[in-house]
Amino acid sequence: MKKKPKLSYLFPAIPVIVSSLVIFSPFLFFGKVFFWGTPSLQFVPWWSWAWKSIGQGIVPLWNPYLGMGSPLIANYQSALFYPPNWLSGLLYALGGTPLLVRGISFLVVFHIIIAGMGVVFVTRALRFNQFSQAVCGVSFALSGYLVARAGFLSINAAIAWFPWILYAAMKLSERRNYSNVFILGVVVGLQLLAGHAQTSFYTLIYTSVWFVYFVLNTNDFDYLNNSLSSNIIERVRNLLGFLARPIGLFILAIFIGIGLSSIQLFPTAEYLLQSQRSAAVGYEYAMTYSFWPWRFLGFIAPDLFGNPATGDYWGYANYWEDAIYFGLIPFIFSILVVIRTIFKKGNYLNSQNVGIKPIKDRKSFRLFLIFTVFIVFVLALGKNTPIFPWLYRHIPTFNMFQAPTRISFLAIFALLLLSGIGIEKWRRPINRALYWTRLGTMGAFAIMLGSWVAWLVFDEIHPTFVKAMGLAGIWALSAGILALIAPQSEGTVSFGKWTPWHIAVIFVISIDLISAGWGLNPGVDIDFYKGVPGTALQVKKMLNGGRLYFPPKEENTIKYNRFFTFDTFSPAEDWEKMRLTLLANQNMFYEIPEVNNYDPIVQARYDFWMTHMIQMPQYLQERLLDLMNVSVVERIDENELIGVKFSNRKGAYQYITWVPCGIYVNKPNEAWKTLTSEKFDPQMYLIVEAEPPTEEEACLFSGEEPKLETIIDSPNHIEVIIDAKHNGWLFISDAWYPGWRVYIDNKRSELYRANYLFRGVKIETGKHTLKMVYRPLSFYIGATISGVMWLILLYYGLTVWMSRRKIRYLN
Numbered sequence: 001m002k003k004k005p006k007l008s009y010l011f012p013a014i015p016v017i018v019s020s021l022v023i024f025s026p027f028l029f030f031g032k033v034f035f036w037g038t039p040s041l042q043f044v045p046w047w048s049w050a051w052k053s054i055g056q057g058i059v060p061l062w063n064p065y066l067g068m069g070s071p072l073i074a075n076y077q078s079a080l081f082y083p084p085n086w087l088s089g090l091l092y093a094l095g096g097t098p099l100l101v102r103g104i105s106f107l108v109v110f111h112i113i114i115a116g117m118g119v120v121f122v123t124r125a126l127r128f129n130q131f132s133q134a135v136c137g138v139s140f141a142l143s144g145y146l147v148a149r150a151g152f153l154s155i156n157a158a159i160a161w162f163p164w165i166l167y168a169a170m171k172l173s174e175r176r177n178y179s180n181v182f183i184l185g186v187v188v189g190l191q192l193l194a195g196h197a198q199t200s201f202y203t204l205i206y207t208s209v210w211f212v213y214f215v216l217n218t219n220d221f222d223y224l225n226n227s228l229s230s231n232i233i234e235r236v237r238n239l240l241g242f243l244a245r246p247i248g249l250f251i252l253a254i255f256i257g258i259g260l261s262s263i264q265l266f267p268t269a270e271y272l273l274q275s276q277r278s279a280a281v282g283y284e285y286a287m288t289y290s291f292w293p294w295r296f297l298g299f300i301a302p303d304l305f306g307n308p309a310t311g312d313y314w315g316y317a318n319y320w321e322d323a324i325y326f327g328l329i330p331f332i333f334s335i336l337v338v339i340r341t342i343f344k345k346g347n348y349l350n351s352q353n354v355g356i357k358p359i360k361d362r363k364s365f366r367l368f369l370i371f372t373v374f375i376v377f378v379l380a381l382g383k384n385t386p387i388f389p390w391l392y393r394h395i396p397t398f399n400m401f402q403a404p405t406r407i408s409f410l411a412i413f414a415l416l417l418l419s420g421i422g423i424e425k426w427r428r429p430i431n432r433a434l435y436w437t438r439l440g441t442m443g444a445f446a447i448m449l450g451s452w453v454a455w456l457v458f459d460e461i462h463p464t465f466v467k468a469m470g471l472a473g474i475w476a477l478s479a480g481i482l483a484l485i486a487p488q489s490e491g492t493v494s495f496g497k498w499t500p501w502h503i504a505v506i507f508v509i510s511i512d513l514i515s516a517g518w519g520l521n522p523g524v525d526i527d528f529y530k531g532v533p534g535t536a537l538q539v540k541k542m543l544n545g546g547r548l549y550f551p552p553k554e555e556n557t558i559k560y561n562r563f564f565t566f567d568t569f570s571p572a573e574d575w576e577k578m579r580l581t582l583l584a585n586q587n588m589f590y591e592i593p594e595v596n597n598y599d600p601i602v603q604a605r606y607d608f609w610m611t612h613m614i615q616m617p618q619y620l621q622e623r624l625l626d627l628m629n630v631s632v633v634e635r636i637d638e639n640e641l642i643g644v645k646f647s648n649r650k651g652a653y654q655y656i657t658w659v660p661c662g663i664y665v666n667k668p669n670e671a672w673k674t675l676t677s678e679k680f681d682p683q684m685y686l687i688v689e690a691e692p693p694t695e696e697e698a699c700l701f702s703g704e705e706p707k708l709e710t711i712i713d714s715p716n717h718i719e720v721i722i723d724a725k726h727n728g729w730l731f732i733s734d735a736w737y738p739g740w741r742v743y744i745d746n747k748r749s750e751l752y753r754a755n756y757l758f759r760g761v762k763i764e765t766g767k768h769t770l771k772m773v774y775r776p777l778s779f780y781i782g783a784t785i786s787g788v789m790w791l792i793l794l795y796y797g798l799t800v801w802m803s804r805r806k807i808r809y810l811n
Helices: 013-023 038-055 083-125 130-141 144-148 153-160 162-174 178-194 197-215 219-227 232-260 262-274 283-287 293-299 328-343 363-380 387-394 404-424 431-457 463-484 500-517 534-543 552-563 575-580 586-590 604-613 618-627 668-675 777-810
Strands: 032-034 523-525 547-549 630-636 644-648 656-659 661-665 685-689 707-714 717-724 728-735 740-744 747-749 752-754 758-763 766-774
Touching: 013 083, 013 130, 013 500, 032 083, 038 083, 038 153, 038 586, 083 130, 083 144, 083 153, 083 162, 083 404, 130 328, 130 404, 130 500, 144 153, 144 404, 144 500, 153 162, 153 178, 153 197, 162 178, 162 197, 162 232, 162 404, 178 197, 178 232, 178 262, 178 777, 197 232, 197 363, 197 404, 232 262, 232 777, 262 777, 283 387, 328 363, 328 404, 328 463, 328 500, 363 387, 363 404, 431 463, 463 500, 534 547, 534 586, 534 630, 534 644, 552 575, 552 630, 604 618, 618 630, 656 707, 661 668, 661 728, 668 685, 685 728, 728 752, 740 758, 758 766
Parallel strands: 547 630, 661 685
Antiparallel strands: 032 523, 630 644, 656 728, 685 752, 707 717, 717 766, 728 758, 740 747, 740 766, 752 758
16 A cells, blocks of 8 residues: 655645746746835835844934934834844845845745645645645635735735634634644734734734634534523523633734734834824725726736736726736636535535534535625725725724725635635536536637637727637636546545646646736846946935935826836836936935835824925925925936936035024924914024923024034934033934934933924033934833743743653653
8 A cells, every 4th residue: 555655735735836936937047136116116225224234233223314214123014023034134144235135036935835835724724635725725826916916025925924824723723722822823923023014904804703713613612502502691601601712812822923023013003103194094095906896807817908017007006906816717616616605505515424514515614705705805895885985984994004905815815715615526527517518618719719810800909808818718718628528526636646637727727827927026137236326426425414305296207107107017218217216215225315205104294294395385395495404306307318307405404403592382283383484484493392491591593503523323323512602402304203312411301392393402501412312112112022922932832842752752
């Protein structure tokens, strides 16, 4: 008898790994690197500068190069504490930014494979056969949702842990012990550290429902349900008593995950409270990227409205937000299972086992998945139905995020499980089913042939329709042929029982998904990240201690109309010109301070300042630019070779400026009103948000200004020697933020909010040493909690390992 290998259950993962390596082969084997969109405009600049700082012995708590200073570690999507991202730090230490971006390719593929493997383990726990496990794993890993978003590194990392969290929750529902509690806590913690709050939020909500469903469908509950009395009150009491322990363990696991990730969550929570999203995101922003109903056709033909990889996308918004394709064959089976579940009777989808049915064979499970698909897509449609807008206005948490369509990964997962249930029962059709299969196969052939005829004959049909339907016809024809030659019985399809037919099915599905996802992640040569562009050197010379400013509307025009257009990944211009424009966050590569901030979350006051400044008269705009220390302005100029021009401006304040007198106000709106009044003179007065002193302060408007000498200037630590001839104020053109502390002659002093957005320090006559340090309490508390939790986890893991080793030894 053939011995079954110990790791035979991993065989379904082989197609996941191979297909993932193929679709990302340009990045793994042919020298391309990620750059389009968020890699070059967010993640690579953040990580490069962060790892450079760490190499210099500086914890990258504060980013001095964006938005008059802003937190970096508190920026949730930076995900610097996510363990897999530490690979980028190692590679940066070995080879700088070029090697770091090479490593990003491996991180992306690693997470794609992890996601597919997670689905394999979920379906294995659901007792799907190995054939069905492989199909579900490949379809999820190479689905449009994952592949099209692969370059959005925080989503790529967070979505990878979604199936593993569901798997761990299933295991906890079956065996309610502390080992499974810690396992669930670890995978929750990893997803929380991965850096995409929206994905984590949807995952935790769905996992809660998933867990309760599985608890209510265990053998224990079936036994309890059969033994309950007919008294409703007693049944409810017993039910709550039954649920108390598993739900308590589940909540404990979530808290463990939060504890493990506190080093990231605590600073982020503080930043969120200070941000423009502290209450809610605006309605229009929240509804951006609502699922476009016509993209439901993307389940059959993903490129019906074109594809930016081929330069012909013309649908709503962008392609990747509504990418839902997971293969035509899996989709067909998911629809068949839905139809049979709702409209058909009989045991085609039911197990023949006696006693308790496996959960996958219960109609309640299929209905649970169908309900998931329905609810998720109702929410994903966003503004296209009245439901989500009502929820946005009346139900907390629905006003937290942008892009309702991003919840659609839950529906794709549920559809995949439905398809797995059907594919597991796939056998050669007979009788009436044979008739319809032959008819459908011929119909698919007709669609394929008709598409190519239409391409040649009918000019008025949009080319993307013809091409997309032609491809759909090819895959539908392949499905029909595979159905007609399928095995006559479903079999178990475990180790040793794979046939060429099973391999052919997985091959067809893989090729279908690879062709659909090919090119959705454009790459460039590694030289894109090498060297310093001439404009960066030019601007650094021009700054003279000041900052760069790029009017937001013009920056958006350059970004979305010239380079990162949604219709094509290949603009007419060379990508080197994009580097020369120092577009969004590119300034961080070259340590050029800029007042613009392109982070997903910014301080609420900063957002208010930047939004209102561009609406003001020119003289007030100039005043605010002076206060922001802007010495260079970048503007669109079509006469320039690169389409923009960098110009010096006069009047910018120094980074630290002496101001003779303070004006005290109690409220932010009073500060803003005073600052923007026509008669206000910022050279004479500093607006301070504090209670006025009991004694009136004397202001000396003339006389010698103090001498300032900067002796330490690093992101988290600034030290200045001041020789003041009279009392006054120092205005620091950095944004005020909790965690910054000021010491004068080593004594703690008050750091005031000044001029609405900035910092101010009161200085008395004499020579002083002023020290400003950034020590956010949120970071240190979070780091302590995370450290303790990881130590507890390590201790528990070692204890369990030693205990099991001892038992094996005794046996």
